[in-house]
Amino acid sequence: MNNADEFDDFLKNSFKKINYNIADEGFTEKVVSNLPSGRIFTINRNFILCLSGTLAVLIFVISSGYKAIFASVADIFANGFHAITLSLNSFFVIAVFIGVFFIISRIEHNENTI
């Protein structure tokens, strides 16, 4: 056995010596009385994703976004990629997606940092 092993054993034994069962002494009662009342509402990531997808598609359809796509495709064939310009409709759709991805990443972050 080398010095490192001996020190490992020493640490384990030292912790063992100071381990003891801590009596509850009203701790549980205190925690339970401080629990938030009512149901904890947490938003499901998938729900947000579906909602954002539906919202984006709706905006796209309502604002005649498909016309922008057809126009862009036609532009590609007629003038090449450099001629593509984003319409206001496309900006709406992109903004909704970016916004929702920020929300999802925030939820992801919160779930990982319990």
Added chain:
Amino acid sequence: MNFSDQRLITLVLINNDHKAYGELVFRYQSDVRGLLIKLTNGNKALADDLAQDVFIRAYKYLKTFKATAGFSTWLYRISYNVFIDYTRSLKKTDSIEGYDCISDDRKDVGSEIDMQNALKILNANEKIVIVLHYDKGYSHNEIAKMMDMPLGTVKTNILRAKEKLKKYYDDEQR
């Protein structure tokens, strides 16, 4: 209540059953408070406040608990996060006041003071990995998963902490 942890968790999630959650708190309060006492240099009052935060945070996030790991493992992870949040909230000049718990029916009061003094010289990350490895018996891999740290970082922290502790005990013996 003689239910398994999983059954109690289900009761809390479905019925919002505070009594079932109380049973879980009762089962794990000693482990969580014990861990936090070590992390807070033996400051029982502070450890209890943090432990209360741990259980309330666990209650709020109970839905995200995955039964692949034990409930205590999950609680240790939350304890680590709560402790790290607390140390970040301290001003640079503040430090955690030491032991106020060394009085009653403890196994070995001298050893406890000595260990708490030794742990004081470690930073938060070194302290948690040392306690989880040598006290709670978790492997390097398990700690890495639990703390969401790279395995290399866990090994480095343990090595560095051991060197510091060894130096501390060597100096004490002189």
